[in-house]
Amino acid sequence: MSITWTDDTPIYRQLKARVLDMMLEGTLKEGDALPSVRQVAADYQLNPITVSRAYQELADETLVEKRRGLGMYVTEGAREKLLASERERFLREDWPRVLERIRRLDLDLNQLPRTAKKGGAR
Secondary structure (H helix, E strand, C coil), rough: CCCCCCCCCCCHHHHHHHHHHHHHHHHCCCCCCCCCCHHHHHCCCEEEEEEEEHHHHHCCCCCCCCCCCCCEEEEEEEHHHHHHHHHHHHHHHHHHHHHHHHHCCCCCCCHHHHHHEEEEEE
């Protein structure tokens, strides 16, 4: 896990976002163990409470589960649940801004898919 901290967001949220990215990318899969709180705290010179807070939010969202004496593990269906919520958030928050920019630039929506594919999109 490689992280560069910024000052505009609490570190526990940045750490949580990085774990979420790892789930979306498939780096962390169902059943995989998250690095221990102590290990993450030591590796990134963080307070263990900061790491615990990030992990607790993931657990509250049922994306990870705590296994007593073993640590935190990615739950079954976590990636699908995360994808669904990220898609919904994109359509609710990001897409309206993107669509407005497309309109402002007077772009043809029918041309965009071909342009995006040429740019390396899947």
